[in-house]
Amino acid sequence: MISKSLQGIITTWNKSAERVFGYTADEAVGRPITMLIPGDRLDEEPAILARINAGERVDHFETIRCRKDGAFIDISLTISPIRNSEGKIIGASKIARDISDRKRAAEHQDLLxxxxxxxxxxxxxxTGSIIALAARTAQTPTELAISMKDRLVALSKAHEMTLPSFTAAKRSWSSQRPSSLSSPACFHPSKIRKAGDGDYMARTRRSALTGSRALHCWFTNLPPMR
Incomplete structure (x- = not known):
């Protein structure tokens, strides 16, 4: 908790403020509150003081402030007027909560x-490309359904190969041979070409799915899907 005069001078500074901002009470009291405000946010202070002078309370104002070490932190401010015994507003009390972790978690969630x-x-x-591909060779609705199922299963297996193994019982994706992506169940038999395994592919999780799609398209006489 921090308190300040109507001129923006810090008058009290407790241990919580010391933990959040890094300044001791001796270093902070008597100095302008603007020492905590980044240069591009200095216009916030006059607006806050204007509301305090009008007797208003500022609730959960999210902004950025600067620590003693120069690091910027996301904080939520709750600011209330301080009145004397006559009811006159003489300053403001400010509760600052560090919400940096919450903001990072929200940003991470948004990214995901x-x-x-x-x-x-x-x-x-x-899937749309797979449907169009299956429709080229299917002669009956039943054949289309079977072909679609096989191709979607193959796509599902390709995605599984891009994930890490969560149990020791699962095969490591990195040890798969190209033939594991080109089994007869994955591709229409009339389109399969002869291809040898050769050496093991050096794959990463990112390239495994791309490679499986390329093999799928190669075996079915289509250009690679993008």
Whole structure:
């Protein structure tokens, strides 16, 4: 908790403020509150003081402040007017909460949601290509359904290979041969070409799925899907 005069001078500074901002009470009391405010946010202080002078309370104002070591931190401010015995406003008390961890968690969640959205869109696009591919060779609805099922299962297995193994019983994705992606169940038999395993592929998790798609398209006489 911090208190300040209507001129923005720090008048009290407790241990919590010391932990958040790094200054001791001796270093902070008597100095302007602007020592905590980044240069591009100095306009916030006059607006806050104007509201305090009007008798208003500022609740959960999220902003950025600067620590003694120069690091910027995300904080939430709750600011209330301080009145004397006559009811006159003489200053403001400020509670500052460090919300840096919460902000980082929210940013990480947003990143994951955007990545998930992107991947789902990609899967729909791939599925559309698989449907068009299966329709080229299927002669009956039943054959189309079987072909679609086989291709989607192959795509699912390709995705599993891009994930780390969570149990010792699972095979390591890094030890898979190209033939494991080109089994008869994965591709239409009329389109399979002869291909040897050769040496093991040096793959990363990122390239495994791309490689499986390329093999799928190669064996089915289509250009690689993007």
């Amino acid at each position: 949601l955007r990545e998930m959205h992107h991947r789902v869109k990609n899967l729909f696009a791939i």
